Amino acid sequence: MRISLAVAAASFAAVAGAAVPSGAFAAPPVPADEMVIDVVAANGSGCPLGTAAVTVSPDNKAFTVSYSEYTAQAGGTAKPTDFRKNCQLGLNVHVPQGYTYAIAKADYRGFAHLEKGASATQTSFYYFQGESKTDRSRHVFTGPSDSDWQRTDAVSVSSLSYLPCGERRYLNVNTELRVTSTGPDKKKTSFITMDSTDGNLDTIYHVAWKKC
Numbered sequence: 001m002r003i004s005l006a007v008a009a010a011s012f013a014a015v016a017g018a019a020v021p022s023g024a025f026a027a028p029p030v031p032a033d034e035m036v037i038d039v040v041a042a043n044g045s046g047c048p049l050g051t052a053a054v055t056v057s058p059d060n061k062a063f064t065v066s067y068s069e070y071t072a073q074a075g076g077t078a079k080p081t082d083f084r085k086n087c088q089l090g091l092n093v094h095v096p097q098g099y100t101y102a103i104a105k106a107d108y109r110g111f112a113h114l115e116k117g118a119s120a121t122q123t124s125f126y127y128f129q130g131e132s133k134t135d136r137s138r139h140v141f142t143g144p145s146d147s148d149w150q151r152t153d154a155v156s157v158s159s160l161s162y163l164p165c166g167e168r169r170y171l172n173v174n175t176e177l178r179v180t181s182t183g184p185d186k187k188k189t190s191f192i193t194m195d196s197t198d199g200n201l202d203t204i205y206h207v208a209w210k211k212c
Contacts, residue, residue: 030060030209033096037063040170041090045081046070046177046194052089055202060209064202065089065173067194070110075118075181076189086176090129093171095163102160104208106153108175110194114143117183118190122151123176126205127161129169134161143190157208165212175203 037054051069056062067087074083095101103126112120120141125134139151155161163169181190194203 031096036094038092044087046085047087062206071193072177073191074179089173091171102162105206107204112192114145114190118143120192126173
């Protein structure tokens, strides 16, 4: 389940703008120079080498993370270790001169097929290298379910954590999926995924800019 950057970029233009409700957070100045992001580290069972990619939005206001092998499953023919998948990304964000940034909001998307009695969780946190981790967010899903899902974590303007001006630190992005299969249908496979098979299930991180 691979997705090209071209597909991710094309879908982003249609999705990112619609995903941001007006007034969600104050609109900061946006640099004219492009933000460039390199994936310098990818560790975890949810993002084997070459299965996670990053695309910056054309307006410099957000970036997407696309996964192609990020599925946790339990029950049925699933292996005992498949119930939990995680991914730890190290992102080298090249910030335009004279600016710094913070993560203002994150939109997580995926698909869940959960039999009756099954449940799943999606957790995430992110932080700049050398600094304290942000509070971990956790979203719970219960079966029966068989549909796309989306969850959003937003940060208030007063709580934005900006990268110190002039410093170069990796942005660490950590996510996890878990599935628990119990009840009468535990012999059937339940799963939750953040795979991006058609370009519409990317994770979107919205950026707040600030001049130094």
